[in-house]
Amino acid sequence: MENKKIELIRLLSQTEGKPISGEQIGRKLEISRTMVWKYIQSLQSQGYSIISSPGKGYILNSVPDSLLPELVQAGLTTDILGTDIRHFMELESTNDYAKTIARDAHEGTVVVAEAQKKGRGRKGFDWVSPQGGVWISIILKPSIVPANASRLTLVGGLAVVDSLKSIGLNPSLKWPNDVLVNGKKICGILTEMEAEIDRVEYIVLGLGINLNFNTDTLPEEIRDGSTTISDELGTYVDRLDFVRSLLYNLEQYYIHFKTQPFEELMERWIDSSDTIGRNVRIVTPSKMVDGRAIGITLSGGLLLQKHDGSTEEIMSGRCIYI
Amino acid sequence: MENKKIELIRLLSQTEGKPISGEQIGRKLEISRTMVWKYIQSLQSQGYSIISSPGKGYILNSVPDSLLPELVQAGLTTDILGTDIRHFMELESTNDYAKTIARDAHEGTVVVAEAQKKGRGRKGFDWVSPQGGVWISIILKPSIVPANASRLTLVGGLAVVDSLKSIGLNPSLKWPNDVLVNGKKICGILTEMEAEIDRVEYIVLGLGINLNFNTDTLPEEIRDGSTTISDELGTYVDRLDFVRSLLYNLEQYYIHFKTQPFEELMERWIDSSDTIGRNVRIVTPSKMVDGRAIGITLSGGLLLQKHDGSTEEIMSGRCIYI
Numbered sequence: 001m002e003n004k005k006i007e008l009i010r011l012l013s014q015t016e017g018k019p020i021s022g023e024q025i026g027r028k029l030e031i032s033r034t035m036v037w038k039y040i041q042s043l044q045s046q047g048y049s050i051i052s053s054p055g056k057g058y059i060l061n062s063v064p065d066s067l068l069p070e071l072v073q074a075g076l077t078t079d080i081l082g083t084d085i086r087h088f089m090e091l092e093s094t095n096d097y098a099k100t101i102a103r104d105a106h107e108g109t110v111v112v113a114e115a116q117k118k119g120r121g122r123k124g125f126d127w128v129s130p131q132g133g134v135w136i137s138i139i140l141k142p143s144i145v146p147a148n149a150s151r152l153t154l155v156g157g158l159a160v161v162d163s164l165k166s167i168g169l170n171p172s173l174k175w176p177n178d179v180l181v182n183g184k185k186i187c188g189i190l191t192e193m194e195a196e197i198d199r200v201e202y203i204v205l206g207l208g209i210n211l212n213f214n215t216d217t218l219p220e221e222i223r224d225g226s227t228t229i230s231d232e233l234g235t236y237v238d239r240l241d242f243v244r245s246l247l248y249n250l251e252q253y254y255i256h257f258k259t260q261p262f263e264e265l266m267e268r269w270i271d272s273s274d275t276i277g278r279n280v281r282i283v284t285p286s287k288m289v290d291g292r293a294i295g296i297t298l299s300g301g302l303l304l305q306k307h308d309g310s311t312e313e314i315m316s317g318r319c320i321y322i
Numbered sequence: 323m324e325n326k327k328i329e330l331i332r333l334l335s336q337t338e339g340k341p342i343s344g345e346q347i348g349r350k351l352e353i354s355r356t357m358v359w360k361y362i363q364s365l366q367s368q369g370y371s372i373i374s375s376p377g378k379g380y381i382l383n384s385v386p387d388s389l390l391p392e393l394v395q396a397g398l399t400t401d402i403l404g405t406d407i408r409h410f411m412e413l414e415s416t417n418d419y420a421k422t423i424a425r426d427a428h429e430g431t432v433v434v435a436e437a438q439k440k441g442r443g444r445k446g447f448d449w450v451s452p453q454g455g456v457w458i459s460i461i462l463k464p465s466i467v468p469a470n471a472s473r474l475t476l477v478g479g480l481a482v483v484d485s486l487k488s489i490g491l492n493p494s495l496k497w498p499n500d501v502l503v504n505g506k507k508i509c510g511i512l513t514e515m516e517a518e519i520d521r522v523e524y525i526v527l528g529l530g531i532n533l534n535f536n537t538d539t540l541p542e543e544i545r546d547g548s549t550t551i552s553d554e555l556g557t558y559v560d561r562l563d564f565v566r567s568l569l570y571n572l573e574q575y576y577i578h579f580k581t582q583p584f585e586e587l588m589e590r591w592i593d594s595s596d597t598i599g600r601n602v603r604i605v606t607p608s609k610m611v612d613g614r615a616i617g618i619t620l621s622g623g624l625l626l627q628k629h630d631g632s633t634e635e636i637m638s639g640r641c642i643y644i
Binding site: 123145147150153176191192193194195196199201285315 | 465
């Protein structure tokens with residue numbers, strides 16, 4: 001059922017404005033004309049604008065502005081990520097929902113919401129998630145130990161950077177889990193896991209990307225430090241294209257992560273980062289450390305050269321450029 | 323309501339076979355005689371045998387053979403563990419259930435089942451869990467990094483060892499997660515967690531203890547390597563007492579774990595272990611290592627001295643004595 005619908009959308013998208021008849025559709029999808037009509041009706045009820053001209057056929061006028069599974073999948077070129085997409089108009093948090101289904105879900109299952117009521121960043125901080133953004137969680141099941149889970153935050157960052165570059169932005173990675181454009185936060189990454197002592201059962205990789213909304217709509221206290229794709233570009237971008245690009249890039253990096261030594265991705269992360277080389281202050285629950293960021297370790301920690309010349313690996317914390 | 327019931331059971335248990343009148347009970351619990359009668363009825367319907375002799379009062383004849391919260395709690399001397407107990411006649415797995423409630427549960431919440439249909443050991447191996455055993459999961463929320471979660475497996479082992487010693491057994495700890503008596507498995511420990519990269523959100527510490535059942539009832543393939551408390555002692559033991567003792571000992575070690583450096587518990591684990599000093603073969607998904615077990619590391623790994631004289635830390639795996 002869902003597959004035929006996806007095929008139908010693909011077919012309607014490829015007519016370049018010319019009508020396609022119910023008979024043609026039926027032949028290509030190998031379904032009856034009655035079924036074609038039922039699918040068309042179903043799509044219309046989901047917000048697709050499909051014009052039907054008697055005697056000529058159907059024209060797809062516009063698709064709904066939401067990340068519906070069949071829309072994302074219609075142009076998706078991945079093998080693993082996004083073959084199962086769970087879409088919601090609103091969720092408390094896509095990561096929280098993903099965790100409730102992760103155990104029984106296939107690797108690569110995607111949870112996406114048009115808005116989040118309680119989007120979360122690291123350590124339970126809020127992540128404001130209005131309509132127009134991309135709030136998405138991906139369920140991954142790599143055979144890794146819990147200590148290496150932080151690598152997936154880096155992998156997620158690399159994918160976001162590539163997708164942002166492909167629409168003309170110049171992003172940089174800020175340790176540990178942010179993507180910046182012009183020094184302002186455009187994406188946050190929240191990696192969570194369920195694990196035994198020595199074996200990750202699943203990872204939920206949450207990506208929150210400020211896409212088609214105005215920074216002015218954000219609460220005052222985070223407005224100055226945040227930006228959105230539409231603010232940076234001065235125009236709205238196609239959210240579907242962006243999500244497809246993101247899932248594709250993420251899959252490429254994830255396959256690399258699973259099959260190759262991690263050093264190469266670590267180097268690539270460093271190349272895309274504006275943290276390395278800077279003087280930073282790291283604030284953790286137990287301490288505050290100042291120093292020069294000189295590298296990333298294989299476990300995703302930040303290597304600091306302190307003012308007394310000694311080096312220290314910081315596994316996590318809030319990073320302030322000073 | 324539940325507290326009054328627990329007080330009532332405590333009161334009935336302390337009369338040493340003499341009847342206690344409804345009036346006396348009402349006065350002590352500060353409830354009406356009608357309420358006393360309702361509580362007595364409610365207890366009787368749960369399997370408590372309470373004899374009522376007209377004009378004299380109530381005598382508690384026997385309690386049901388199940389780990390009902392009010393029974394466990396009536397004699398419990400802990401501050402954190404077991405203040406909230408969720409009891410089931412049967413669960414698929416107490417760890418699985420605990421994980422569904424852990425996020426919203428208080429630290430120290432206990433899940434206990436009279437039997438498990440799909441009890442699990444490490445890496446998804448079955449753990450046969452018939453009636454008569456103690457199948458229990460404890461929800462803990464320590465502020466630790468995921469890499470230190472394995473320490474709680476050691477903490478759990480220490481508590482089980484103390485409780486087994488207190489009923490006259492001579493247990494030993496086998497790395498990584500078993501407790502043996504006379505060289506046979508009497509308890510397995512399964513520590514699972516939900517975590518961000520650098521912060522454990524919760525730990526579910528699962529303990530499966532072979533208590534009041536006959537080893538003969540176990541499947542043939544595990545029978546030789548397993549034993550039960552009742553088989554070792556030649557008699558059934560009080561399950562309620564055992565669970566109370568276990569929760570008490572676990573709380574003591576857990577407080578130590580949270581407030582003191584870990585070295586002392588590590589030393590104590592080594593003292594109670596029969597793994598250290600032995601020649602072992604460790605089998606992991608990726609390799610097999612032979613050597614002499616010479617210690618435990620602060621992250622719960624086993625320190626092996628290999629035949630070429632070099633040492634290696636093994637984080638996990640199946641351990642075979644050779």
